[in-house]
Amino acid sequence: MNRTDHAAVAAPARVRPPRVRPSSKNRPPRDAGRNVFGYSLLAPGVLGFVAVGGTALVWVFWLSLHSVNALSQKKTFVGLDNYVRIFHDPDMKTVFPNTAFFVVLLSVLGTVAAVALAVLLNQKLAGINFFRSAIFVPALVTMVAWALVWHFIVQPKGLLDGITGAFGLDPMPWLRGGTLTLVVFAVVQMTKNVGVNVIIMLAALQSVPEDLLEAARLDGAGAWARFRHIVVPQISPAILMVFMLMVTGSFKVFEIVLLMTGGGPGVQSSVLSFAIYHEAFELNDIGYASSLAVILFLAVLALTGIIWQLRKRFVYYESD
Amino acid sequence: MVLLRRSSLAQLPLSLKDTRRMTLRNLRSRMLAGAVAVAMLGALAACSSESGSDETPTSASGDASASTAAPSGSNGSGVELHMTVWTSDPDSLAMFDSIGKAFVEQQPAVSAVKFDSLTLDQLDTVITTGIQSGNPPDLSWLPVEKSLEYIHNDALVDLAPALKETNGYDFEDLVPRLQERWTVGDALYGVPFSTGALVMAFNKDLYEKAGIKSPDDLIAEGNWTWDSFREISKQLHDKLGVTGYVMNDFDYKNWTRLLPILFAYGASPWNDDATQCSADSPEFAKAIQLYHDMVYTDQSAPLPGQKVDFWGGQAGATTAFLGSMNNLKDATFKYDIVPTPAGPAGDTQALGQASIVVLAAGKNKDLATEFLAFLTNKANAETMAKFYPPTRESLLSAKVLVGRSTILTEDMVQPIVDATKETGKIFPVAVDDAKVADALNRSLDTNIWKDGVDIPDALTQVCADVQPLLK
Numbered sequence: 001m002n003r004t005d006h007a008a009v010a011a012p013a014r015v016r017p018p019r020v021r022p023s024s025k026n027r028p029p030r031d032a033g034r035n036v037f038g039y040s041l042l043a044p045g046v047l048g049f050v051a052v053g054g055t056a057l058v059w060v061f062w063l064s065l066h067s068v069n070a071l072s073q074k075k076t077f078v079g080l081d082n083y084v085r086i087f088h089d090p091d092m093k094t095v096f097p098n099t100a101f102f103v104v105l106l107s108v109l110g111t112v113a114a115v116a117l118a119v120l121l122n123q124k125l126a127g128i129n130f131f132r133s134a135i136f137v138p139a140l141v142t143m144v145a146w147a148l149v150w151h152f153i154v155q156p157k158g159l160l161d162g163i164t165g166a167f168g169l170d171p172m173p174w175l176r177g178g179t180l181t182l183v184v185f186a187v188v189q190m191t192k193n194v195g196v197n198v199i200i201m202l203a204a205l206q207s208v209p210e211d212l213l214e215a216a217r218l219d220g221a222g223a224w225a226r227f228r229h230i231v232v233p234q235i236s237p238a239i240l241m242v243f244m245l246m247v248t249g250s251f252k253v254f255e256i257v258l259l260m261t262g263g264g265p266g267v268q269s270s271v272l273s274f275a276i277y278h279e280a281f282e283l284n285d286i287g288y289a290s291s292l293a294v295i296l297f298l299a300v301l302a303l304t305g306i307i308w309q310l311r312k313r314f315v316y317y318e319s320d
Numbered sequence: 321m322v323l324l325r326r327s328s329l330a331q332l333p334l335s336l337k338d339t340r341r342m343t344l345r346n347l348r349s350r351m352l353a354g355a356v357a358v359a360m361l362g363a364l365a366a367c368s369s370e371s372g373s374d375e376t377p378t379s380a381s382g383d384a385s386a387s388t389a390a391p392s393g394s395n396g397s398g399v400e401l402h403m404t405v406w407t408s409d410p411d412s413l414a415m416f417d418s419i420g421k422a423f424v425e426q427q428p429a430v431s432a433v434k435f436d437s438l439t440l441d442q443l444d445t446v447i448t449t450g451i452q453s454g455n456p457p458d459l460s461w462l463p464v465e466k467s468l469e470y471i472h473n474d475a476l477v478d479l480a481p482a483l484k485e486t487n488g489y490d491f492e493d494l495v496p497r498l499q500e501r502w503t504v505g506d507a508l509y510g511v512p513f514s515t516g517a518l519v520m521a522f523n524k525d526l527y528e529k530a531g532i533k534s535p536d537d538l539i540a541e542g543n544w545t546w547d548s549f550r551e552i553s554k555q556l557h558d559k560l561g562v563t564g565y566v567m568n569d570f571d572y573k574n575w576t577r578l579l580p581i582l583f584a585y586g587a588s589p590w591n592d593d594a595t596q597c598s599a600d601s602p603e604f605a606k607a608i609q610l611y612h613d614m615v616y617t618d619q620s621a622p623l624p625g626q627k628v629d630f631w632g633g634q635a636g637a638t639t640a641f642l643g644s645m646n647n648l649k650d651a652t653f654k655y656d657i658v659p660t661p662a663g664p665a666g667d668t669q670a671l672g673q674a675s676i677v678v679l680a681a682g683k684n685k686d687l688a689t690e691f692l693a694f695l696t697n698k699a700n701a702e703t704m705a706k707f708y709p710p711t712r713e714s715l716l717s718a719k720v721l722v723g724r725s726t727i728l729t730e731d732m733v734q735p736i737v738d739a740t741k742e743t744g745k746i747f748p749v750a751v752d753d754a755k756v757a758d759a760l761n762r763s764l765d766t767n768i769w770k771d772g773v774d775i776p777d778a779l780t781q782v783c784a785d786v787q788p789l790l791k
Contacts (some may be wrong), residue, residue: 038760070451071447071448071475072473073451073452073681120416151627156624157626158626178673264762264765264766265624265762265766266574267762268766281445281448281449282445283446283754284444286448286452
């Protein structure tokens, strides 16, 4: 029984009118005025988005239908040729699977790590604030500096090879392409940004009502059961948010690829965002790069939409 | 409760008072919305008018004399010329600034010359993005590898007429052989201001510590070849565990740094007119085999991805441009600079080259051309020779090159000057350089730079990757 029903019961003498949602035409003037006021407040942001983001989107799509020679300033309409070319480009047979693998790996790994670390940092221990700060420090470092430090760790005959060598293992080709290099990228990216996600998770964990946990404890629920059936549902909106941020963010990972391998050897460690940069700014193939950018945009949009639609099955909201 | 009230209100007929309130509120909201919209439009209009005013100098792109006659220059509001350079050396930039100021003093149509410093790998991006956005630099340095690509796409201005007409320029003093990559018929699309030799620097301390022959010793013996250099590099690695040889700026992504070895073996990735891949030739295979063996058999050169810093004392020797030897000013070890070793093709000298160009898409082409003539005249070329090896016959001497350098000596530089004049070969150039170089770098990285490779077989694949892009 919701609030409306309560109110209806409280006034039994009156005949309850049928509940009809007012259309925009017969909406009360007070609502209409508020809406106009609200839209006015939104207008600067929306106009800014249209002027910058929207225009760029339309312009990129327009460019994707052209063959563009940046040097001679010639632009030739080629229809969907650039999109057809994507299917025949042998490089894309590596780039797309790499991107998919990287996005899945980083999104899942990043979300799980953020939850796990937040749970660890949510303990009431002496000096816990030091660890909470320490996990956030990498987020304050620039990506370039972070990638260079990691490069020294994973380079041939580097620190990591030294450590594995101490256990009698042969040196590993950490940066020579394939799955191993993508895993290295995922670890580098995850360790850089996990602090931000941990803060989000920590805030969510600290808002889990103590009385729910206490009630479960009294009912005999163990630590895992309390976590699985109380904590996870309570923080599920935060998990969703972090997961979506990780998905969209991992599609756009670029600096690590540029700084650590340049996408090589060949295109073995390239991902879609780097391929777009490479085609546009290193090969001056603006039209083709634009078509790849449109594909990237659609992929992010589709995946975000699917996750958003699936949220009701996995996310617990108090209002449900 | 709020929900109930709203839905109840929705069912009630509107009174006159309500209607008036609604009208007033709507009016207020609409006025507010209108004010916001007007403010936004005003901001956009301001942006448009600003960009419009930016375009005003476009009118100065008539002929130079018309620009010179423009009254705006006299009150300091003349054209601002922009030039991109890929140096961040403060001394070098100060030198350019002083030349720029001297030009502004004699040309009232120009209010300032700005030098935008960037790295070489950013250059293409900055220029093409600038052209696309309608705001490219007026002048730029351009490496010789890009010459054909830019000329082929009509992106550069022909400088020959203006330079020949400039009083005291001494056009004939420019060494013709060193202008070849920038010349099409009578047209000249760039003035090389720096023809830099790829030379070898070595760490004397490390060779002394290892107790082995140094490059100086091999030169004295008349045995200065890549094979003998490979041998001492291996000895250095075996005795001290350090890297024997690292190519500066190579990182397995810049094939041009292999040219000292390739030229010594008489190899080039493509033929003279860049229409046929020759990376599968026996000469190319032998040159690549030598370096491959240094990496994977001798382990005297770094693996792909491995960072080794010669300038910090981590390697026995490096090959780098003469201009890069400034890195030695903070060296904590004794060093020497020598020409690169010889090979089966004899003594050769790989020459990189950079020119100053005027971009055809620039807004102030004539003033930019005038500044280029000023910047590369004999007096300023001599000033620049302190940093950049000149291409003027009268200035191509060890004495000018050394200048006031605390790193170089005339004894070091004289053999390099001789090699530049006699055996120097400028980098090979392809029309579609960006794509060809990318294909070559990627193919070498994929097929060659790994252990246990059959080099001739792998080079067949390299040519298969590169050939479709050669025109």
